[in-house]
Amino acid sequence: MPSLATATHLIQAGQFAQARVVLERVARDNPALSRAYWLLTSVRLKLGDPVGAEQAIRKFISLEGETASSLALLGEVLETQERSADAEAVFRRALSCDPGNALIATKLATALLSRNQVHDALDLIDACISQNAATPALLLLRAQSLLATGDHQLAIPVFQQAVISNPASGSAWLGLAAALADDGQYAAAEAAVNRAAAHGYDNAQTRFVLARSLLAQQRYEEAESEFRNAIRLHPGYLQAHVNLAETLWMRTGNAKMVSDEIDASLRIYPSLAPLRLLKAKLLEASGNTAAAMAELGSAIARDDANPALHVAASQIAIKCDAGKALQCAKRALQLGPVDPSMLCAYGNALLATGHAAEAEALAGRLLAINHFDGLALALRATAWRMLGDQRYHDLYDYGQFVKPGMIDTPDGWPNLDAYLGDLSRGLLELHALRTHPIGQSLRHGTQADLVLKHADHPAVRAFAQAIDGPIRRYMQAIGHGSDPLRQRNTGQYQLNGIWSVRLHPNGYHFNHLHPEGWLSSACYIHLPSAVNSRGGEGWLQFGEPAFPTSPPMPPEYFVRPEPGLLVLFPSWFWHGTVPFSGADGDHRLTIAFDVIPG
Numbered sequence: 001m002p003s004l005a006t007a008t009h010l011i012q013a014g015q016f017a018q019a020r021v022v023l024e025r026v027a028r029d030n031p032a033l034s035r036a037y038w039l040l041t042s043v044r045l046k047l048g049d050p051v052g053a054e055q056a057i058r059k060f061i062s063l064e065g066e067t068a069s070s071l072a073l074l075g076e077v078l079e080t081q082e083r084s085a086d087a088e089a090v091f092r093r094a095l096s097c098d099p100g101n102a103l104i105a106t107k108l109a110t111a112l113l114s115r116n117q118v119h120d121a122l123d124l125i126d127a128c129i130s131q132n133a134a135t136p137a138l139l140l141l142r143a144q145s146l147l148a149t150g151d152h153q154l155a156i157p158v159f160q161q162a163v164i165s166n167p168a169s170g171s172a173w174l175g176l177a178a179a180l181a182d183d184g185q186y187a188a189a190e191a192a193v194n195r196a197a198a199h200g201y202d203n204a205q206t207r208f209v210l211a212r213s214l215l216a217q218q219r220y221e222e223a224e225s226e227f228r229n230a231i232r233l234h235p236g237y238l239q240a241h242v243n244l245a246e247t248l249w250m251r252t253g254n255a256k257m258v259s260d261e262i263d264a265s266l267r268i269y270p271s272l273a274p275l276r277l278l279k280a281k282l283l284e285a286s287g288n289t290a291a292a293m294a295e296l297g298s299a300i301a302r303d304d305a306n307p308a309l310h311v312a313a314s315q316i317a318i319k320c321d322a323g324k325a326l327q328c329a330k331r332a333l334q335l336g337p338v339d340p341s342m343l344c345a346y347g348n349a350l351l352a353t354g355h356a357a358e359a360e361a362l363a364g365r366l367l368a369i370n371h372f373d374g375l376a377l378a379l380r381a382t383a384w385r386m387l388g389d390q391r392y393h394d395l396y397d398y399g400q401f402v403k404p405g406m407i408d409t410p411d412g413w414p415n416l417d418a419y420l421g422d423l424s425r426g427l428l429e430l431h432a433l434r435t436h437p438i439g440q441s442l443r444h445g446t447q448a449d450l451v452l453k454h455a456d457h458p459a460v461r462a463f464a465q466a467i468d469g470p471i472r473r474y475m476q477a478i479g480h481g482s483d484p485l486r487q488r489n490t491g492q493y494q495l496n497g498i499w500s501v502r503l504h505p506n507g508y509h510f511n512h513l514h515p516e517g518w519l520s521s522a523c524y525i526h527l528p529s530a531v532n533s534r535g536g537e538g539w540l541q542f543g544e545p546a547f548p549t550s551p552p553m554p555p556e557y558f559v560r561p562e563p564g565l566l567v568l569f570p571s572w573f574w575h576g577t578v579p580f581s582g583a584d585g586d587h588r589l590t591i592a593f594d595v596i597p598g
Contacts, residue, residue: 007039016046027059034063041073050080068098072107079111087111102128106137113141118148136166143175152182163195170201177209184451186216204234211243216449218432220251235269242278246438250446253435255286273303277312278438284316285438292316307335307342314345318547322352325547340366344375351379354550356386372484374515377572382545385553394483398542398557401485402569403477407523408469410462416564419459419466424526424589426457431502441576444507450498450591463591464495467523467566471595474519474568485570488518492598500591503538505530505582509575511546511555517571517594524561528586531561538580538588540567545574561588568595 004026010019020043027036037060044053057074064070071094078087091108098104105128112121122145125138134142139162146155159176166172173196180189190213196206211226227244230237241262249258262279266272276299283292296313303309310332318325329346343366350359363380366373377395384392406416413419430448437447452464471493480486496517501509505528514520522540531538536558543556555576559567569575571594580588 004033004035004039007036007043011039011043016043019043020047032063034060037063038070038073041077045077045080050077053077054081066093066097068094068101068104071097072101072104075107075111079114084111084115088115100128100131102132102135102138106135106141109138109141109145113145113148116148118145121145122149134161134165136162136169136172139165140169140172140175143172143179147175147179147182152179155179156183168199170196170199170206173199174201174206174209177213181209181212181216184216184454186213189213190217204230204237204240207233208237208240208243211240215243215247218430220247220432223247231265235265236272238272238274241265241272241275245278245282249282249285249438250433250435253286255282255288258282273299273306273309277308280312280316281439285436285440289316289320305335307332310335311342311345314349318349318352322349322548322550325349326353340369340373341375344379347376347379347383348545348547351382351386351545351549352547354386356383359383360387360389372488372518374513374517374572377484378513378515378545378574381572382549382553382574385543386549386551396543396573401478402542402557402559402567402573403474404559404565404567405470405473406564407466407566410459410465412458412462419462420525420563422457422459423463426455426460427500427525427589427591428502429457430460430500441509441512442501442503442507443510444505445501445503445587448500448502450500452498467521467593470566471519471568484572485518488597490597493519493595494598496594496596498591498593500525500589503577503580503588503590505584505586506579507577507588508579509577511541511544511574511576513546513574514571514594516596518597519568519595520571520573520575521566521568521591521593521595522559522561522575523566523591523593524563524588525591526587526589527561527563528580528582528588530580530582530586531588534581536578539578540575541578542569542573542575544576546576 007019007022007026010022023036023040023043026033027040030036037056040056041053044056054077057070057077061070071090075087075090075094078090088108088111091104091111094104095101095108105124109121109125125142125145129138139158143155143158143162146158156179159172159179162172163169163176173192177189177192177196180192190210193206193210193213207226207230211223211230214226215223224244224247227240230240245258245262248261259279259282262275266275276295280292280295283295293313293316296309300309300313310328314325314328317328326349329349332342333346343362347359347362359379360383363376363383366376367380381392381395409416409419431446433446436442436445440447450460452461455461475489475491478486478489480489527538538561540559540561541555544554
């Protein structure tokens, strides 16, 4: 006669299929035996039957009533069915039955994180830690929650606590590595990710974080190898595919070779539509717009219902075929759901085809949602300019809002020239790649991301001091007001991305804007002779959109660069760089950054 003891023995031996047969017979013969349903829940989960597991645990609850442990198990079952909202509600009921239960709090916090309710998860974790001891699991979840908010500086010490409390936790070591990499501590991130692997936590994400750390240390071949390892372990790992392709392109400048690499990935994983987008952007970055449009045309033929493909096609076509751009943008809007970037793509296509009034109305709708939407501000401004609306000159007041000024000489240097010489040498050490990134405004040059506080070179570290005074003077000079720029002036600031660009002869930035910023900048470190000897070459220009409009909107304001000059301006201003001539070896070296209110 089958019994619970027999089933328990089979479970302990890992014979779950046999255990299920025994338990189902026991439950059929003894329908009021609640323990049979408890065991059956776990066995069905092990066998990949979450629906059957849910039936079993609900039967247990109907016999025994709701308890903290039974509700917690039901929540786990619902999580396996990706019913996160239902799981969250059940975990909350479980925690109300036993408010001090750290294990249930951990499960609930995990469910909240899976739904991107990061701040709710943090509040729950902090409350639980204040009532009880901080378990390793809660510490790890707290660190992961802080990292999810983007606050890697707060996350790092909590991850460090988590690895101290559980040194064998590979996930804690990996989280620490990711936070250190986000903070620019790449050697420390490499060491931490190796500790994760040493504790058996060697998966695609581990390899990806290691690749990021190696890439930032300019160990390009090792980084490429680890990106490939991440893809081998998880063929659909989109970000690993993207980073591998970008690294290969910037190292070689060989668009065909990188396209072939992407095609090889698509043969293995043909449904990965973002890879087709990446290939189109690569072809555009290499100067082959026709091939980029052909690639998107092929992708759309395979997946016409994907609005992202139509948006990308509109954004590429707008520079050469305004009618096509408008057609693609309209198709994207038909497919929905509509997001602001999609609407802005449609608005730009309206400008390109001469429908300024419609574009202005669309910008108004977007700004009603977010008053500081940089894409919408630029859309409205350009529409006003095309319509001859005086409000354009109030929003794009170059004399008041574009402010050039020299950076300060940091402590430790006798004068600005000496500092700029050291800074130039420090920056050139970071420009080890061959060509520009994919999807950026840069053409014929290289870009290097900077982490000032962890930079090896002292002149690069000192740049934060060099620009602090000019930024504060800018904020004081513009003052306060009701316009989108001055309305956000709190008198405090933080940098939101900083990078260096080295342009070669014939290099330039095509016209663009920075929708995530408040203030943007250009700081000139070294200039080729052509910038001073030939009128306009290498100058910073404002006002011309990134695409031809009808009627044309040419640049209307220029700033002449000089070494040490920092130009600050609103991030939604269209701006670009005039190409410059010169001989091999000439270069134009700058630092740029975005500022957001503090």
